[in-house]
Amino acid sequence: MKTNRVIRTPGGLSLGLDVRAVTVVVLLLLVALAAGVVLIGTGDFPISAGDVVKTLLGNGNAGQEFIVNELRLPRVLVGLLVGASLGLGGALFQAVTRNPLGSPDVLGLGQGATAGALVMIVLFSGNAAQVTVGALVGGLVTGLAIYLLAWKRGVHGYRLVLVGIGVSAIVTAINGYLLTVSDIVDAARAVVWMTGSLNGRDWDQVWPLLGLCAVLLPLVLANARGLRMMEMGDDVSNALGVRVERVRALLMVAAVLLTATATAAAGPVSFVALTAPQLARRLTRSPGPNLLPSLCMGAALLVTADWASQRAFGADQLPVGVVTGVLGGVYLLWLLVTERRAGRI
């Protein structure tokens, strides 16, 4: 079952394409966009998918235009971008640690961002923008702390996961403390933030996410070939001429930035970073980090989960993080059971 195709030009240019992976990327992208259109049409004023597309192309009536472009489109775009960032960030972490558990959820980046947000909410009663900055700083500091603590003649996958679990436990304790000392209004706000939600997201959240993705995506993809070699172990990839430590540090920074920004925008939406790369890998059936398929899978997952939470429980009732948490938990159990059956754990 070989699905690789090669394109060669007389000038010596040659590109390898995995047809199956490309198909998966295109299909997932279509699913994500279709779910986005349906999501825009969902709410107290339902709009048909056809009208949504018409309005997005600039041919809608004034009322629809306001609802679509001002109220619902930013929310859906944030959802797509957050999902894409988490999917890509998760794929990078799992590839760098060579461990499916090496995802930002398990390593405590989400908790770190939460701590930053809680500090702003509880100690400073900060506004939405300040909370976002707090979450971003919290995520970055946690990422840096994990990297430095795990450093010993280079960063080793298992050590990173173990250190991450330890840091995660500490930060969770801090978060618990912050919640107990907060008053009831702040606590309620904090809890909503901590579940991960897309409610009330507007264009202010879209631009930073979009900018970051535009900068980081080319950088990450340029190093993807080195990352693919690193699957075979540090020695083999070093021997093949990959600057392992440099690629790893660069990609870790990118992954932390992606995860922290996504968390700052939507709260710690759980399990997308853990599940998206694994699901994408099962679809492409290809070894390697599967970066683009994971990105598209993350976007599709998050928007679909947001649609499901609105559809099942009414608009704004249930934060999207609850749905992804339930789906991700079920998936994790299934993974554990099948892996055990296959004798791998």
Next chain:
Amino acid sequence: MSGSGQPDTSGSAIKNTRRSTVNRLSAENVTLAYDQRVIAEQLSVEIPDSSFTVIVGPNACGKSTLLRALSRMLKPAEGRVLLDGQVIQSMPAKKVARTLGLLPQSSVAPDGITVADLVGRGRYPHQGILRQWSAADERVVQESMAQTGVAELADRYVDELSGGQRQRVWIAMALAQQTPLLLLDEPTTYLDIQHQIDVLDLCAELHETQGRTLVAVLHDLNHAARYATHLIALRGGRVIAEGAPNDIVTADLVEEVFGLRCQVIDDPETGTPLVVPAARKARLTAAS
């Protein structure tokens, strides 16, 4: 300083450094250490061009560490490793990878990868973003698989193969790198005797028919004596002896390097030295 630009005025002081021969790969007065633990000090080694060099020595004598230093996996705390006259650490990584290949002990075959794909990854140092898979890559991968006898396994998954087949696949990957120098760290470990000989025959063939310089760390002294054209015996991070096996392998040397009393006889098959450990009783009476 003599002012000639050649820093060999102290040549008489360092007896193990022979600068007359210019080999492609050498270590000059290297001190090798992991953090604070020093494995070897002031160690100098030359790898003769077009040789099949085998490094032997007891456990923890620093033989794998030396191989790691020669392949720039480990940066010497002092001294330098030279490849084609340049300090190996200062060279571009991909350029080194086109000259010197390494088959390390620890390598992980990614889940669900086929033999052809894994061998193809050996082409990485020859590729770039715009040159991902050329016709030459395709040809070299086919040749490498044919040379190692895994061509008919091309579409099989690596995890399904036996240990011996898997080692051949990894060697094929290193061959696809097309390096004139190839370093192998204990390539026969975990293989049964038939596959050990199989892998060593393959190495000998690569050395003889393609003129590649091979450097291997081996545990088995008799295998080393049979296959090596140049032997380096290490103990405690120092070179005890080096040269052709027929010239240097003696009972005294084995006792000095391994602390084992033995007889050295001619291998009835090849005429190379064959080490036969002394019987337990003989060793006990000698010790008392």
